[in-house]
Amino acid sequence: MFYREAGDFKTSYEADNQTFPIAFDRYRYWAVLAVAYLVIPFIINDYWANAIFVPFLIYAIAAIGLNILVGYCGQVSLGTGGFMAVGAYACYKLMTAFPDVNIVLHVILAGGITAIVGAAFGLPSLRIKGFYLAVATLAAQFFLVWLFNKVEWFYNYSASGQINAPERFVAGVPVTGANTAPWAQYLICLVFLTVCAIVARNLTRGTLGRTWMAIRDMDIAAEIIGVNPLRAKLSAFAVSSFFIGVSGALFFAVYLGAVEVGEAFGIQKSFLVLFMIIIGGLGSIFGSFAGAAFLVVLPVALKVIGVDLLGWPTDIVSHLQLVIVGALIMFFLIKEPHGLAQLWRLAKEKLRLWPFPY
Amino acid sequence: MKDAQDSYVTPDGRTIGGILMDMRNITLRFGGVEAIKDISFNIREGEIRAIIGPNGAGKSSMLNVISGFYNPQEGEVWFRGAKRPQMKPFQVARHGIARTFQNIALFEGMSVLDNVMTGRLNKMKAGMVSQAIWKGRAEREEVENREAVEKVIDFLEIQAIRKTPVGRLPYGLKKRVELARALAAEPNLLLLDEPMAGMNVEEKEDMSRFILDVNDEFGTTIALIEHDMGVVMDLSDRVVVMDYGRKIGDGSPDEVRNNQEVIDAYLGVAHD
Ligand SMILES: Nc1ncnc2c1ncn2[C@@H]1O[C@H](COP(=O)(O)OP(=O)(O)OP(=O)(O)O)[C@@H](O)[C@H]1O
Ligand SMILES: [Mg+2]
Numbered sequence: 135m136f137y138r139e140a141g142d143f144k145t146s147y148e149a150d151n152q153t154f155p156i157a158f159d160r161y162r163y164w165a166v167l168a169v170a171y172l173v174i175p176f177i178i179n180d181y182w183a184n185a186i187f188v189p190f191l192i193y194a195i196a197a198i199g200l201n202i203l204v205g206y207c208g209q210v211s212l213g214t215g216g217f218m219a220v221g222a223y224a225c226y227k228l229m230t231a232f233p234d235v236n237i238v239l240h241v242i243l244a245g246g247i248t249a250i251v252g253a254a255f256g257l258p259s260l261r262i263k264g265f266y267l268a269v270a271t272l273a274a275q276f277f278l279v280w281l282f283n284k285v286e287w288f289y290n291y292s293a294s295g296q297i298n299a300p301e302r303f304v305a306g307v308p309v310t311g312a313n314t315a316p317w318a319q320y321l322i323c324l325v326f327l328t329v330c331a332i333v334a335r336n337l338t339r340g341t342l343g344r345t346w347m348a349i350r351d352m353d354i355a356a357e358i359i360g361v362n363p364l365r366a367k368l369s370a371f372a373v374s375s376f377f378i379g380v381s382g383a384l385f386f387a388v389y390l391g392a393v394e395v396g397e398a399f400g401i402q403k404s405f406l407v408l409f410m411i412i413i414g415g416l417g418s419i420f421g422s423f424a425g426a427a428f429l430v431v432l433p434v435a436l437k438v439i440g441v442d443l444l445g446w447p448t449d450i451v452s453h454l455q456l457v458i459v460g461a462l463i464m465f466f467l468i469k470e471p472h473g474l475a476q477l478w479r480l481a482k483e484k485l486r487l488w489p490f491p492y
Numbered sequence: 493m494k495d496a497q498d499s500y501v502t503p504d505g506r507t508i509g510g511i512l513m514d515m516r517n518i519t520l521r522f523g524g525v526e527a528i529k530d531i532s533f534n535i536r537e538g539e540i541r542a543i544i545g546p547n548g549a550g551k552s553s554m555l556n557v558i559s560g561f562y563n564p565q566e567g568e569v570w571f572r573g574a575k576r577p578q579m580k581p582f583q584v585a586r587h588g589i590a591r592t593f594q595n596i597a598l599f600e601g602m603s604v605l606d607n608v609m610t611g612r613l614n615k616m617k618a619g620m621v622s623q624a625i626w627k628g629r630a631e632r633e634e635v636e637n638r639e640a641v642e643k644v645i646d647f648l649e650i651q652a653i654r655k656t657p658v659g660r661l662p663y664g665l666k667k668r669v670e671l672a673r674a675l676a677a678e679p680n681l682l683l684l685d686e687p688m689a690g691m692n693v694e695e696k697e698d699m700s701r702f703i704l705d706v707n708d709e710f711g712t713t714i715a716l717i718e719h720d721m722g723v724v725m726d727l728s729d730r731v732v733v734m735d736y737g738r739k740i741g742d743g744s745p746d747e748v749r750n751n752q753e754v755i756d757a758y759l760g761v762a763h764d
Contacts (some may be wrong), residue, residue, distance in 0.1 A: 146635075352600075356610075369620075
């Protein structure tokens with residue numbers, strides 16, 4: 135009975151529009167934020183940062199971005215890896231061209247550049263839908279990776295063809311480069327994720343979000359209420375690509391430090407992020423978090439349990455991982471398109487009535 | 493908008509104004525099929541105009557021409573005394589024309605409230621930045637428009653299902669939500685494609701009452717397609733009769749009812 139909404143009446147439309155209308159949810163939200171900002175930075179070590187937390191934070195940003203496009207606006211995309219690469223290379227070019235400008239600004243600008251590129255690649259969505267659009271974005275994926283390999287200007291003519299993040303500081307603390315402390319990596323990604331999630335939540339609950347969902351659910355009816363399909367779809371591509379660009383920039387500059395485009399941002403990355411939102415839940419910000427967490431933690435957990443504890447061979451464990459992910463994708467696509475987020479909602483609905491089932 | 497002699501007062505005391513929408517010699521073809529053959533008719537401000545005719549007569553096609561889904565091969569559409577250029581449906585919507593569909597076209601993944609809120613998209617102008625931080629204009633507009641939407645929800649008596657996902661609603665309620673979404677836009681001209689199809693008697697009575705109230709209270713001009721002759725005769729000021737893409741009758745319900753061609757082509761055949 136501690137999880138309840140009875141007696142929690144709303145007396146204004148502002149209150150009814152809140153992100154967490156139920157008081158208990160609000161407390162939990164603040165508790166999670168407090169732990170994330172005030173506890174984890176002090177206890178995090180290199181292993182936890184690199185294996186779990188930093189990739190989770192960065193993938194969560196990418197998943198939010200892709201979810202806006204796929205989950206909210208209904209436009210399928212397999213170009214996530216390519217758009218992350220745009221963010222990464224934009225960030226690299228900005229960092230090396232303007233070494234005195236703050237890295238935070240570079241990451242945001244990289245997001246902006248990716249937004250423009252994403253909108254351009256979104257143009258075919260006006261004519262084609264579904265499977266065909268997916269193929270078009272797949273073409274974008276391969277084209278972008280090819281481009282960053284081919285045109286030497288993008289990697290400043292370095293002999294290796296790689297890009298390397300130079301050392302940059304925020305408030306005197308290094309956040310990129312070899313001397314970065316795990317807590318600094320963690321914290322800068324956490325700040326970006328927090329802001330991105332709040333912005334995504336606000337955009338999706340307001341006018342723009344309704345416009346996107348209208349296009350997703352029935353584009354003919356959307357047009358009849360005055361939605362310009364061109365603007366709706368392109369804005370979804372742009373906003374989605376902004377977040378994906380930010381995540382690509384962080385993935386390169388803060389997490390990996392050095393990137394070879396085909397390896398870091400290949401087609402596997404597009405599928406990974408797509409799987410995150412399918413498992414987490416299409417059309418849900420919380421689902422983006424859940425899916426990112428799940429697919430980041432799963433391989434680590436399997437390795438710890440399978441290889442370290444049970445002594446299974448590594449290749450068996452990695453195959454097991456593929457089987458689990460594949461089975462889950464099929465389960466969620468067929469049974470529960472709204473993913474873990476929906477299972478969580480159902481659990482809450484049960485809990486709300488507990489212990490009286492009626 | 494037109495001279496005074498153009499307008500008149502109905503027996504029940506409503507004022508019917510000048511011509512709002514004028515369809516002139518409209519011809520619409522799909523390949524070899526002529527769905528509409530050289531039809532002219534007008535819709536006056538403030539009236540309830542019915543379009544009737546047997547299945548396949550071209551009634552829905554006519555509404556689709558008005559709302560911009562189809563562009564007629566021949567003919568002109570005049571709106572508020574000016575010839576209307578070719579328009580996309582979303583542009584037509586911005587001229588204050590809202591509609592419902594014969595096969596309900598709601599956003600199934602969204603709640604009733606969100607569906608009705610989408611009806612007001614054209615009234616919400618906050619920029620993306622304001623929306624992203626949920627402050628200033630975006631927040632203000634959200635509350636103002638929510639108030640307007642709640643009035644529509646009260647009006648159509650769907651308060652109880654506000655937060656229900658539309659996909660879970662029964663057919664009759666879906667029709668009502670679709671009307672709510674159209675009304676939320678505060679249209680000047682409301683197009684209803686068979687608003688009572690598939691409803692039981694009670695639901696039809698409710699819907700008839702809503703249509704009359706909308707017309708009466710907000711002065712909204714309404715064009716509706718309906719098969720139930722009783723409903724049409726009760727509701728409408730004037731009736732257009734279509735058959736095989738041609739117009740075979742146009743006038744008050746009584747005139748139409750006594751028109752021999754109409755009786756032959758329609759009333760005798762598809763009176764259900
Ligand atoms: N998009 C289209 N492509 C081809 N033919 C069409 C199309 N839309 C309508 N038609 C044809 O135009 C004719 C008129 O159809 P319409 O839907 O306007 O009839 P209706 O009067 O609304 O009939 P109902 O009472 O069954 O709704 C029909 O012969 C139909 O097959
Ligand atoms: Mg029809």
